[in-house]
Every structure is written in structure tokens, then in C-alpha cells.
Amino acid sequence: MRSKIDQVGQNKASFIEEARRRQIVEGAISTIASAGLPQASLARIAQDVGVSRGVISYHFAGKDELIQQVVNALFAETNRFIKARVDRAPDAPHRLRAFIEASFEFMAANRANFVALVDIWGSFGSPEAKRRFNADMYDPCRRHLEGILRRGQENGDFRDFSPRTLAATVQGAIDGVMLQWVFDEAAVDLADCAAELAMMFDMATRRRA
Amino acid sequence: MRSKIDQVGQNKASFIEEARRRQIVEGAISTIASAGLPQASLARIAQDVGVSRGVISYHFAGKDELIQQVVNALFAETNRFIKARVDRAPDAPHRLRAFIEASFEFMAANRANFVALVDIWGSFGSPEAKRRFNADMYDPCRRHLEGILRRGQENGDFRDFSPRTLAATVQGAIDGVMLQWVFDEAAVDLADCAAELAMMFDMATRRRA
Amino acid sequence: MRSKIDQVGQNKASFIEEARRRQIVEGAISTIASAGLPQASLARIAQDVGVSRGVISYHFAGKDELIQQVVNALFAETNRFIKARVDRAPDAPHRLRAFIEASFEFMAANRANFVALVDIWGSFGSPEAKRRFNADMYDPCRRHLEGILRRGQENGDFRDFSPRTLAATVQGAIDGVMLQWVFDEAAVDLADCAAELAMMFDMATRRRA
Amino acid sequence: MRSKIDQVGQNKASFIEEARRRQIVEGAISTIASAGLPQASLARIAQDVGVSRGVISYHFAGKDELIQQVVNALFAETNRFIKARVDRAPDAPHRLRAFIEASFEFMAANRANFVALVDIWGSFGSPEAKRRFNADMYDPCRRHLEGILRRGQENGDFRDFSPRTLAATVQGAIDGVMLQWVFDEAAVDLADCAAELAMMFDMATRRRA
DNA sequence: CATGAATGAGTCTTCATTCAT
DNA sequence: AATGAATGAAGACTCATTCAT
Numbered sequence: 007m008r009s010k011i012d013q014v015g016q017n018k019a020s021f022i023e024e025a026r027r028r029q030i031v032e033g034a035i036s037t038i039a040s041a042g043l044p045q046a047s048l049a050r051i052a053q054d055v056g057v058s059r060g061v062i063s064y065h066f067a068g069k070d071e072l073i074q075q076v077v078n079a080l081f082a083e084t085n086r087f088i089k090a091r092v093d094r095a096p097d098a099p100h101r102l103r104a105f106i107e108a109s110f111e112f113m114a115a116n117r118a119n120f121v122a123l124v125d126i127w128g129s130f131g132s133p134e135a136k137r138r139f140n141a142d143m144y145d146p147c148r149r150h151l152e153g154i155l156r157r158g159q160e161n162g163d164f165r166d167f168s169p170r171t172l173a174a175t176v177q178g179a180i181d182g183v184m185l186q187w188v189f190d191e192a193a194v195d196l197a198d199c200a201a202e203l204a205m206m207f208d209m210a211t212r213r214r215a
Numbered sequence: 216m217r218s219k220i221d222q223v224g225q226n227k228a229s230f231i232e233e234a235r236r237r238q239i240v241e242g243a244i245s246t247i248a249s250a251g252l253p254q255a256s257l258a259r260i261a262q263d264v265g266v267s268r269g270v271i272s273y274h275f276a277g278k279d280e281l282i283q284q285v286v287n288a289l290f291a292e293t294n295r296f297i298k299a300r301v302d303r304a305p306d307a308p309h310r311l312r313a314f315i316e317a318s319f320e321f322m323a324a325n326r327a328n329f330v331a332l333v334d335i336w337g338s339f340g341s342p343e344a345k346r347r348f349n350a351d352m353y354d355p356c357r358r359h360l361e362g363i364l365r366r367g368q369e370n371g372d373f374r375d376f377s378p379r380t381l382a383a384t385v386q387g388a389i390d391g392v393m394l395q396w397v398f399d400e401a402a403v404d405l406a407d408c409a410a411e412l413a414m415m416f417d418m419a420t421r422r423r424a
Numbered sequence: 425m426r427s428k429i430d431q432v433g434q435n436k437a438s439f440i441e442e443a444r445r446r447q448i449v450e451g452a453i454s455t456i457a458s459a460g461l462p463q464a465s466l467a468r469i470a471q472d473v474g475v476s477r478g479v480i481s482y483h484f485a486g487k488d489e490l491i492q493q494v495v496n497a498l499f500a501e502t503n504r505f506i507k508a509r510v511d512r513a514p515d516a517p518h519r520l521r522a523f524i525e526a527s528f529e530f531m532a533a534n535r536a537n538f539v540a541l542v543d544i545w546g547s548f549g550s551p552e553a554k555r556r557f558n559a560d561m562y563d564p565c566r567r568h569l570e571g572i573l574r575r576g577q578e579n580g581d582f583r584d585f586s587p588r589t590l591a592a593t594v595q596g597a598i599d600g601v602m603l604q605w606v607f608d609e610a611a612v613d614l615a616d617c618a619a620e621l622a623m624m625f626d627m628a629t630r631r632r633a
Numbered sequence: 634m635r636s637k638i639d640q641v642g643q644n645k646a647s648f649i650e651e652a653r654r655r656q657i658v659e660g661a662i663s664t665i666a667s668a669g670l671p672q673a674s675l676a677r678i679a680q681d682v683g684v685s686r687g688v689i690s691y692h693f694a695g696k697d698e699l700i701q702q703v704v705n706a707l708f709a710e711t712n713r714f715i716k717a718r719v720d721r722a723p724d725a726p727h728r729l730r731a732f733i734e735a736s737f738e739f740m741a742a743n744r745a746n747f748v749a750l751v752d753i754w755g756s757f758g759s760p761e762a763k764r765r766f767n768a769d770m771y772d773p774c775r776r777h778l779e780g781i782l783r784r785g786q787e788n789g790d791f792r793d794f795s796p797r798t799l800a801a802t803v804q805g806a807i808d809g810v811m812l813q814w815v816f817d818e819a820a821v822d823l824a825d826c827a828a829e830l831a832m833m834f835d836m837a838t839r840r841r842a
Numbered sequence: 843c844a845t846g847a848a849t850g851a852g853t854c855t856t857c858a859t860t861c862a863t
Numbered sequence: 864a865a866t867g868a869a870t871g872a873a874g875a876c877t878c879a880t881t882c883a884t
Contacts, residue, residue, distance in 0.1 A: 674852080674853060674854085675853075675854065675855090676852090676853075676854090686854095687855090687856090687857090690854080690855060690856075695854075695855075696853090696854065696855090
């Protein structure tokens, strides 16, 4: 009985804590997306969330940790969506296509996430910080793609190529189109680009008959 | 007589002025690339260039103008290099290939430029500023590509597709790979990616026999 | 019956209350001694004591009152020890010696108390606050010494001097040596200093034969 | 000619810089003395000096450096005064007396310095910082005294004792009396204490006839 | 009694910019 | 043309204190 009370108490505390953190992280994404990272001061984020200035410092060790959590949230959400789509596909070619299509679909539905992401891309001071971001965030994406491509080669669906290089290329093509779309929503047609890229990478990977 | 002296004086002044501006712009690129935009204060740039704090404010209206000049310099230099290569190619397919290969070649030879560029990418506060950057800097690149593609279609070298969408896709693929390479030089093999993309876009654009 | 219960309740409450206050005061001394007063936030003290942040505010009107209680505890404990030693001495010269020796003995056994005290010494903002601290805490010490010295003069054990000045001098010598020892335990030999001061003040107060 | 101009330029620059630093350091001493270290924010110091908030940050790396410079100034000025007096004395006993008397004389003439010093005494967070302060500031004082005492022993003017311990005792007695006087100017008679201590240490060090 | 989330005032610090020399 | 001292706004962060649970 006692353990139950304690548990409830702890869960409640954790729950409130987690809810606040999520709320602040989402508010930060929204503020960054609408005002730009340089203008997204803790004061402004707090104001947008509707809490006092000190709350953020209370829940996060500092601005660095908040941004880190934003990045984590951004990638986690995207990856979860893509993975679900990819896992539903029957074979490697379809999985590759699902990866590309899901990426663009998620973009279209979550513009603020990517606007914020582009701002954060350029905010890492040192080369070392850039490297760490790449290792923590981009490597898993590339490895996911690499796995799809490699298994496709093993099954004989794909021709011979460097899975590593093609993974970087697929991810790069998606990100690069996204970048232009972030700068101006009207500059590129997301659906057309998705279709074009899906077709191109399909052609480029399939074994010649 | 007097006007001549004045002219000489002005020309000399203009020359010195221009030289100083170029020197500062190049120093800014170098500082941004090595320390990151957030750490690249005017004081630090001035220190790296080896001039006093006030010189930058003397030659530029403000930090915004300096960054704008940096962006201009970055794109101008890149575009000049690519254009020279493209113009030497005999037909549309070769011009497209030249565009891609020249892009990667220039990257490899001017890493600091692109590290700085990625930092600046994320520094535009408002959506409006992002849009303007896109219109001023990216649109010309896409239009250049679009022209190559459209003429290729007119000549019958290329199949039917949306030149606009494919231009965005080509540029996107180049930028996206560049981004990963900026984060970590060792993360991607630039030459392999260049070859892969050149081949893919060649296949994707050519008219089916 | 009821009153009895209430009384018991109150006594128990008072007892718990007092225990908590003592616990917090002692925790504060320890935290101040190890981290320094500037770093000894209520949050940190609470953490070191092992209670929640709000408990201190619950039991003390504010940080000022807590520090005041710390000062009280510091002086009370020290004075109790010294007084017990002094009262055991047979005559004025022995009482003076006992005062000095007990002071150093208590120091050696309660280092944290004095490290904390030195930090608090310097934390009184206004001249008025300094004066009040002196009146409340140092005056009693000097008066204790003054009484010893004056009675020694009345008994003919001591030569003629200003008891007030000598009291300040004795207390000063003790505190000044303590200060150096607080800064660096290895900087001074407490026992040697105690012996030296005891001897010196003995010589300086005794009536010339 | 050119070198002269340059030299003048540099000297002037250095001179202005040094003057400002001195001005700020003296302002800081005055503010600390009147308001207490905890209330002596950079904003308040700047206001008292009559300059803008940013000037202090411009001339000092941070508050820590400012306080360090205050400490340096405090000790340098005091030591210079004492040393001049001591050096004029003919032999060791007179030098010891000069040390004590000069200390008290300087105190009386520079109250703010010592009020500030007592506040700073307690502001060193970690034991390590306290140790460093002791090593940098107090050790030279004690070594000065130690030298006087040791040479007095070698000349046969002083009896046998530990110069190190007696140095700590002399310095301690001076500081401890000073402390009480800092808390309340009326609490101790500086001149009387000086005379008493000078006499006592004279008696305590002299060789018995 | 106790908790800890929330507050907002206050502090240090950085920085673009101005201006007298 | 260049300097660098000075400014003041804006930022992140700390902390004593309050209060609903």
C-alpha cells in the first residue's frame, strides 16, 4: 500500500515535470520557427509558452540543454514517423521509397519543426560541436538508410554500390530540398520533388535487368 | 586638372576601401568557419583580421551589412567557378554533369566557405528574411540549372519533366550532401557522392532510347 | 484532558521544531564552511541537510534570520566552552590564560565553525549592520575578558592598564591568528601561537615585582 | 621622430587605461566599504564612479578580476607604507615596533580600505581560493615580519623563539584589533591598542638581561 | 509539516555601435 | 582612415521567496 502511494506520488511528480518540459520544448520549437533562433531568447520562449522567465531555468540546466532537448525531440519525432512507414514496406525497394516519401510527408505536416531545425543547424560554434551533432543525430539516420540498402543488395534487389555513399546521398537530397522549402514554402513543390527523388533513387539502385 | 587629381584621389580611395572591405569579408568568413557565427563578434573578427574594433563599423553600415557581403562573396565566388565549368561543356547533359562536379570540386577546395555558409543559413530571424535570402541567393542558382535543363529538353537531349522541380532537386542534393560534410569532413566521401549524383541525374534526365 | 493533549502536542511540536532548526543551522554552518557563504544558497543548504527547498523558509523568516541563528549558535557554543574553562581557574592570571588556551583548543576542534564565521564576518552590508553584529556578539566577549582583567587588577594580581584596551587586544590576537588558520590550516601552528600569546599576555599583565 | 610619436601615443593610451583602472578600483573600495561587498554590484560601483555599466567589463575581465585588483591595491598600498617606516628604523627591535605602529597609523588614515578588506576576507568560496589568497597576500606580510625577527635573533637583540610563529602572532594581533575597529570605529582605541601591542611584543622578544 | 514548482527581481556579461581624437 | 574608449541594451542565469497540494 505504501509503495503504491509513493509510486503514485513519484509518477505524478515525474508526469508534471515531463509535461512541463515537453511544453517548453514545443514552445521553443514554435518560437524558433517563427522568430528565428537568434531572437529566441529564453524570455521570449517563456512568454510564448505563457510562463515566467525562471521556469525554463528551473526545468533545464541552461539554454544549451533546452536546445539539445529540442534537437532530440525534432529527430525522435521524425525518425519515429519514418520508421513506422519503412517497417510496413514489403521489400528493400519499397522501403527506400517509403523512407523518401515519409520524409517529405512528415515535413509537409510539420513545417515548424524543420524551420527550427535549419536554424539550429547553424548554431553549433566549434567544429567539435558540429561533429558531435552529426554523430548523435545524422549518423543514426544514415545507418538506417544504409541498413535498408545493404539488405537490398544481399537480397539481390539492388545493384552493387557503396551503401554508405548512397545513404548520404539519399539523406542529403531530402535535406537539401527541405532547406529550400524552409526558406520559402513556395519555392519548391514538395510532392513533386518527393516523386522525382523516389523515382530517381529507385532507378539508381535497382539491378539492371 | 583638379578633377583629375580628385579622380585619382577617389580611385585610390576606392581601391583602398575595396581592399579593406574584401579583407574584412574574408576575415569574417574565416572567423565564422572556425568559431561559429554565434561566437563571431565584430570584435573577434577585427582581432582575427588584425585591425581595430571600429574599422568594421567604419567600412560597413553594421553587422547585418557585413554578413550580407559575406553571403554575396560566398555565392559570387561559387557561382563564378561553376559557371566557368558549365560554359565549357558542349551540350546540356554535359553541362548538368559539369554543374554537379564543379559544385563538389569547389566545396572540397574551399571548405571554410561552406562551413560559414551553413552557419549563416540558420541566422535569418524572420520568415521574411529567409524568403529574401532564398530569392536573392538560391533562385539564381536554380534558374541557372533550370536554363540548362530547359535547353536540354528543347534540344531533345532530355526527357520531359518539370525543369523547376528538377533544378530544386539537383541543387538540394548537392547542398544536402555538403551539409553533412560540413558537420564532419570524414562523414561523407565528397568524390563518391559527386560521381553517384552525376550518374543518377544523368540517368534521370536522359530521354529513354 | 484536552489541555493536556494540546500541551503534549505543542511540546512535541516545539521539540520537533527546535530539532529541525538546529539541524538546518548546523547544515548551514557545514555548507558555508565547505563551499563559502556566496555559494551557500538556501537550495544548496537544503540539499546538504537532505530536506526540500521550502523547509528552510518554513522554519526561518528568511535567509537573514538563518544566518543570524548561525551566528548565534557559533558564538554561544564557543562562549559556553570558554566560560566553563575560565570558571574552573583559581585566579585572574589563570583565568586569562584559560581564556586564551580554551579559545585555541575550541578552534582546533571545531574548524568548520570558524571557517563559516570568517565568511559571515564580511557579509554585513551596511556599517550599521556591522555595528550591530559587533555590539551583539563581540561586546560580550570583550566584557567577559574585561571582567577578568579588572578583577585581577582589583586583587592586585595585574598591573595598571586599560582593561578595555587589553580586552580588545587579547580578543584581537586570538581572532587574527584564527583568521590566518582559517585561510590555510597549514599556515600557522595553533598550539604554538596559543602558548606564545598566553605567555606574552601573562608577562604583559602581571604586576612587576 | 616617429618613434617618439608612437611612444607618446602608447604612453598616453596606457596612461588613460591605467588611470581608469585605478579610478574604478578606488571606486570599488569605496562602494564595498560603504555598502558591503554583497551589495557592491558592478552596476552600483559604476554608478558611484560615475561611469556606465559597461566600462568595468571593458577594463576588467570580470568581477573576479576587479576584486583581485582591489585586493592587490589594498595590500600594495599598506605594505608600501609599512615598509617605508620599517626601513627607516635602526635595528630589529625598532623595526618590529615600526611595523606595528605603522600598521595602526595606516589603518587610522585609510578606514575604507580595511572595511573593504574585511568584506573581501569572507568572499572566497572554496578552501582552495582561501588558501591562494593566504599564499599571495598574507605570506609576504608574515615573511617580512619573519625576516625582521630572524635578523634580530642573529644580531642577538632577540631571544630564542620561532620567528614563524611570532610573525603569525604579530600579524594576527594587528588584524584582530583591526577587525573590531572595522565593525565599530568606537569599539576600540586604535592608538592605545598599538601602544599596548608594541610594548608587549617588545617585552616578549627581547633577550632577558 | 513538508514539498517542490513557480516567480521575478537582480547580477554578470557580451556586444554592436558611437564618437572624440 | 583608423583607433579604442565608452555606452547601454539585451542576454543567460541565480536565487530567495511564495504557495497550492
